[in-house]
Amino acid sequence: IVPWNFPLLLASWKIGPALACGNTIILKPAEQTPLTTLKLGELIIEAGFPAGVVNILTGGPETGKAIVAHPGIDKIAFTGSTAVGKEIMRGAADTLKRVTLELGGKSPNIVFSDADIDGAVKGAINxxxxxxxxxxxxxxxxxxxxxxxxxxxxxxxxxALKMRPADPLDPKTRLGAIVSQEQMQTVLGFIESGKKDGAKLVAGGNRVAIDGSKGFFIEPTIFGDVKNDMKIAREEIFGPVLSVLTFEDVDEVIGQANNNPYGLAAAVWTRDVKRAHSVSRRLKAGTVWINTYGLMDASLPFGGYKSSGFGRELGAHAMEHYTELKTVWLNMG
Known part of the structure; x- marks a missing residue:
C-alpha cells in the first residue's frame, strides 16, 4: 500500500523485493495518484509477467481495509501516515498478518557552529x-x-525567498503544487498554529496563485523562535514549513532532537568527525546524514524508530520481510 507523494518510486520499493523472493502481490496506490501505478501495470503486462503475479487494486480507505482484513493475504507493507499505520496494525491483528510500516517523520537537522555554513544552508533548504x-x-x-x-x-x-511556487510541469520549477486542497488546508492550519503559539514567521506563510493553474500552492515558509513543545515542532506537517530552534551544547540538542514521537531520519553538520559520529550514535533515527541531507541508495536500508514505524525498505534487509524461516529435520537412518 503506497502513498501519493512518490507513487511510482515507492511502488518499485515494494514490488522489487517481494517478487525477488517469489511472492505474488497486490499493489494499492493512493486514490490521489493511481495513474503512474496503472501505467506500471501496463508495462508489467508488456514485459510478459504471468497473470496474477502483480495485481493492481485502486480505491480509497475501504479498499485498503479490505486488503488488510483479507485472510488470503499474508503480509502488508505500508508507506504513509502514522495514524493510518496504527489502523493497519489493528486491522491485521485478527489474521496475524506480518506488517512492515514506513511512516511519518519530524526529522531534526542539527547545525554546529564549526559547520560549513553555506553548505548547511543549502542542505537545510533542500x-x-x-x-x-x-x-x-x-x-x-x-x-x-x-x-x-x-x-x-x-x-x-x-x-527561501528565491524559491517561488510555479508550474510543476516546467522543468525549471523547484517548488510545485501541494497534492490537494485538503492537504493545503492542513498545511495552512499548521502555519496559523505556529503564529498563535508565538513562533516568529520570517518567510512565506501564504497561499499563492499561479497564472493559468488551478493547483494549490504555498510559499516556502520558515518560522524562527520555535520551542520544541509547539505543535509545528512536534507534529508532521507534510508541507513546505520549517521550524528553526536553537541550542547551546551537544547534550541539549540531542535531548531536544530525541524528544519527539518520530524517529525516521536526522542530519548533523560539523567539521568534527568524532562529534559527528558520537551524535549520530545517540540520535534515535533510522538514518543519519553527516554534512549532507537526503542521500539514498538502493543497497542501504531505510526505515524508522518509534512512531516512524518498523521494518526496512531497500537493501538486503528488505528481503527478509518477504520470506519466512523454516526448519526441516531429516532422519537418514
Missing part, C-alpha cells in the same frame, strides 16, 4: 523544500547552535 516538504524524511526541525542563529537565518531566508 531538506525541507524538496518535494514541497511532502516527504516523510523532510528536515522539518532545524536546530542551530545559538551563535549561528542570526547569520544562518539570514542566509536561509534569502535562499
Amino acid at each position: 531538506g525541507i523544500f524538496y518535494g514541497k516538504g511532502e516527504v516523510c524524511n523532510a528536515g522539518s526541525r532545524l536546530f542551530l547552535e545559538s551563535k549561528l542563529k542570526d547569520e544562518f537565518t539570514e542566509k536561509l531566508v534569502g535562499r
